[in-house]
Amino acid sequence: MGIQYYLKRQMEEKxxxxxxxxxxxxxxxxxxxxxxxxxxHLMNMYLRLCVKKSDDEDSLRQAFG
Structure with missing residues (x-):
């Protein structure tokens, strides 16, 4: 399980x-x-992680698309 799963669980608990x-x-x-x-704070961390993942995927698409 990744960091996103962990952050979601923490957000639910908080x-x-x-x-x-x-x-x-x-x-x-x-x-x-x-x-x-x-x-x-947890939500901001989660959103930054999602945006970074999306940016990484876009970069890969451009490089190898």
Whole structure:
């Protein structure tokens, strides 16, 4: 299993933690905001990885297309 799978699993877990925290502590609690920021970070990493993979595939197509 690759890094994308790992990041997806981490995003799902962080999202669950964020939702639970929001229900228990409110949307603006420090804990909920921290989980939200951590989820944002994971999502950004995932998107950068996807864009890089797409760019790599485009480069290969151009080189060998």
């Amino acid at each position: 999202r669950s933690q964020m939702i639970q925290s929001a229900q228990e502590n409110g949307f603006t609690s420090n804990q909920t905001v921290r989980y939200s920021q951590e989820l944002d």
